[in-house]
Amino acid sequence: MIWGRVGVVAVGLALLSSSSSAAERVGVAWHPSKPKLGDVAWLHVRDVPEGASVEGSLDGRPLRFFPYAGGQAALIGVDLETKPGAHLWKVGVVEPGREPRNARGSLTIARRSFPQERLTLPQTMVDLNPETEKRAVDETGQLTTLYRTVTPERLWRGPFTKPVGTPAAGTGFGARRIINGQPRSPHGGIDFAAPRGTPVVAANAGKVALVAEFFFPGRLVILDHGLGLFTLYFHLDTTTVVEGERVERGRTIGTVGSTGRATGPHLHFGAMVGSARIDPATLLGLELLD
Numbered sequence: 001m002i003w004g005r006v007g008v009v010a011v012g013l014a015l016l017s018s019s020s021s022a023a024e025r026v027g028v029a030w031h032p033s034k035p036k037l038g039d040v041a042w043l044h045v046r047d048v049p050e051g052a053s054v055e056g057s058l059d060g061r062p063l064r065f066f067p068y069a070g071g072q073a074a075l076i077g078v079d080l081e082t083k084p085g086a087h088l089w090k091v092g093v094v095e096p097g098r099e100p101r102n103a104r105g106s107l108t109i110a111r112r113s114f115p116q117e118r119l120t121l122p123q124t125m126v127d128l129n130p131e132t133e134k135r136a137v138d139e140t141g142q143l144t145t146l147y148r149t150v151t152p153e154r155l156w157r158g159p160f161t162k163p164v165g166t167p168a169a170g171t172g173f174g175a176r177r178i179i180n181g182q183p184r185s186p187h188g189g190i191d192f193a194a195p196r197g198t199p200v201v202a203a204n205a206g207k208v209a210l211v212a213e214f215f216f217p218g219r220l221v222i223l224d225h226g227l228g229l230f231t232l233y234f235h236l237d238t239t240t241v242v243e244g245e246r247v248e249r250g251r252t253i254g255t256v257g258s259t260g261r262a263t264g265p266h267l268h269f270g271a272m273v274g275s276a277r278i279d280p281a282t283l284l285g286l287e288l289l290d
């Protein structure tokens, strides 16, 4: 369990706006304090009075805050191909009638080694004809646009649940794939082997953002949990939801299949935070309880 070493480490350093004479601190904690590639991490800004707003960024990309435990929190996705090392963050708390309070620092992203996987697939799934190639590129573009769409409201609550009832953990996150002898992009999710027809459930509450049949992912459902968080369910045999519909955690959204580029029936489960590809296993272990 990757999430076992979560600690509360205060790393907030107050840096002041030039006009302020008294040092006013912003209490900030990262969970975990040193996230790894593929982790979902979160930043907790403590003691945020009602009526105050919090904004912040990591590597210049905006963070999306929501009220949490007397303060505000934001999820951060560490993309599986992020450069390990120091990444700069900034946070500002703005309250009416008060000097803005700011904090900044650097977050250290730790390495993680990923397995290598050799797969053999029918050559027609690897060497695409120009028409199929165009289709696949268009579909990837549609997904990229979708992941950038930020619903300004947090739709999820409580823990994330495994999308299939199988006892085994999902496998293969970040695997460097060599398909028919050629290196391909790393595997962005985890796979659960399960018989065709096994129900697939929503990992948390959200809105159905996309139901489609795409070349590589096959029949798919994507849920929007708000504030830039999405979960992805690929290679489905059937789908039982429609776009725009609100779903609760545990609601059946489809069944396991082997549509698209799949070697057998399984669920490919993915998760995106602010366009970063994260390990859904870390989302399932997220300790942010309210």
Ligand SMILES: [Zn+2]
Residues within 6 Å of the ligand: 187, 189, 190, 191, 267, 268, 269
């Ligand atoms: Zn997969």
